[in-house]
Amino acid sequence: MKKLFNVLLFVLFCILPIKASEPQPYVLLISLDGFRWDYAERGITPNLDKIKQEGVSALSFKPSFPSITFPNHLSIITGMYPQNHGLISNFFENLYGERYRLSDSNAVKNPVWYWGEAFWETARRHKIITASYYWPGSEVWDENRRPNYYKAYNHDEPHENKINGIIEWLKLPYNERPHFITLYFHDTDSEGHKYGTYSRQIDSTVAVLDSLIGVLRQKIELIGMKDSINIIILSDHGMTNIRQDGIINIKDIIGEIECEVNSSSAITMIKPKDEKNIELVYNRLKKAERNYKVYYKSEVPAYWSFNKNPYIYPIVVVADIGFKLIYGKSTYNAVAEHGYDSHHIDMHGIFFAVGNKFKQNYRVGTLENVDIYPLLCEIFKIDGRSNIDGNINRIKYILE
Ligand code: AMP
Ligand code: ZN
Numbered sequence: 001m002k003k004l005f006n007v008l009l010f011v012l013f014c015i016l017p018i019k020a021s022e023p024q025p026y027v028l029l030i031s032l033d034g035f036r037w038d039y040a041e042r043g044i045t046p047n048l049d050k051i052k053q054e055g056v057s058a059l060s061f062k063p064s065f066p067s068i069t070f071p072n073h074l075s076i077i078t079g080m081y082p083q084n085h086g087l088i089s090n091f092f093e094n095l096y097g098e099r100y101r102l103s104d105s106n107a108v109k110n111p112v113w114y115w116g117e118a119f120w121e122t123a124r125r126h127k128i129i130t131a132s133y134y135w136p137g138s139e140v141w142d143e144n145r146r147p148n149y150y151k152a153y154n155h156d157e158p159h160e161n162k163i164n165g166i167i168e169w170l171k172l173p174y175n176e177r178p179h180f181i182t183l184y185f186h187d188t189d190s191e192g193h194k195y196g197t198y199s200r201q202i203d204s205t206v207a208v209l210d211s212l213i214g215v216l217r218q219k220i221e222l223i224g225m226k227d228s229i230n231i232i233i234l235s236d237h238g239m240t241n242i243r244q245d246g247i248i249n250i251k252d253i254i255g256e257i258e259c260e261v262n263s264s265s266a267i268t269m270i271k272p273k274d275e276k277n278i279e280l281v282y283n284r285l286k287k288a289e290r291n292y293k294v295y296y297k298s299e300v301p302a303y304w305s306f307n308k309n310p311y312i313y314p315i316v317v318v319a320d321i322g323f324k325l326i327y328g329k330s331t332y333n334a335v336a337e338h339g340y341d342s343h344h345i346d347m348h349g350i351f352f353a354v355g356n357k358f359k360q361n362y363r364v365g366t367l368e369n370v371d372i373y374p375l376l377c378e379i380f381k382i383d384g385r386s387n388i389d390g391n392i393n394r395i396k397y398i399l400e
């Protein structure tokens with residue numbers, strides 16, 4: 001027995017130094033906001049098609065609920081559902097009436113809003129250098145909770161600057177060079193809202209983003225890093241066109257009762273100012289329930305994992321796909337929207353991955369966005385947080 005123990009000890013000693021000296025991989029995580037799964041099936045994305053051959057592609061990529069930008073970028077980077085990582089919407093209020101809003105540069109920097117551990121925090125704890133050319137949550141003022149290098153969000157930043165910025169980071173001396181980098185493009189979301197999912201404008205935006213991916217890969221090749229960089233390209237959610245007769249004014253249904261309302265196109269949360277009115281408001285909405293569903297917070301279906309967060313209001317209204325909720329007058333007239341049931345295929349995005357860590361020419365069904373955090377931990381062979389919703393066993397098979 002003792003002999004066997006000694007042999008095992010010897011084997012361990014032989015293996016450990018090899019593992020410790022393994023070079024860190026490189027991962028570039030690219031998000032194309034609102035890039036619906038089928039945009040990559042329109043014959044206008046030769047660079048994504050090439051990645052399909054060379055790497056892994058999924059039929060679709062399922063967002064977490066609600067299928068909105070900030071909640072989902074945080075789900076991707078923390079492995080947690082919005083109700084657990086804290087960002088239940090692009091804007092919301094805590095129990096003291098303090099507000100989070102994606103356009104509020106002070107709020108987005110305040111670490112108190114972010115309850116999950118972003119992958120860049122996990123990586124930094126393991127001495128991996130990280131960088132971000134935008135990602136929600138990457139600008140927090142607590143240095144340990146943000147990437148080593150990051151950029152303050154600029155919606156109008158030229159594409160070229162972003163691509164060159166990534167290349168500059170990759171050209172840094174080895175001991176300063178990031179191994180995990182995020183990159184973000186808003187274009188498909190903005191154009192989708194404005195012109196719809198079957199427009200000439202969305203197709204040309206899709207083609208531009210695809211060509212940028214081609215340029216980026218070429219530039220990576222030119223600096224001699226083609227074989228060492230793993231690239232993941234994904235989106236936070238899809239998009240769906242709004243029907244012409246699809247506007248539902250919630251205020252008209254509730255009537256005179258005073259309420260706090262968190263209103264976005266697909267999901268509206270309601271808190272009557274007087275708690276005694278919760279049932280009355282619910283009943284009015286229930287009676288008029290057509291082209292939307294109304295729930296008490298506790299009734300929100302478990303398959304959305306959206307009923308435990310303290311900031312969710314007592315009543316939740318979710319529009320059916322293609323319908324749009326407004327509260328009173330609205331000047332925002334997008335022709336397409338997202339935020340709906342994350343299981344609906346229109347809300348699904350894309351997932352592509354290529355590099356030495358991934359299988360080649362390997363096509364899979366639907367992947368879930370909370371599984372990216374554990375996937376990144378697996379690629380870097382580091383221990384991530386265990387209190388997450390993601391599960392490495394649902395995604396590990398795409399790795400080589
Ligand atoms: P939405 O369509 O409302 O879910 O949000 C999409 C918008 O989020 C984009 O058009 C950007 O303007 C904005 N956005 C995305 N990333 C960031 C960021 N890191 N900081 C601030 N705003 C952002
Ligand atoms: Zn988005």
Ligand code: ZN
Nearest residue numbers: 034189193338
């Ligand atoms: Zn959007």
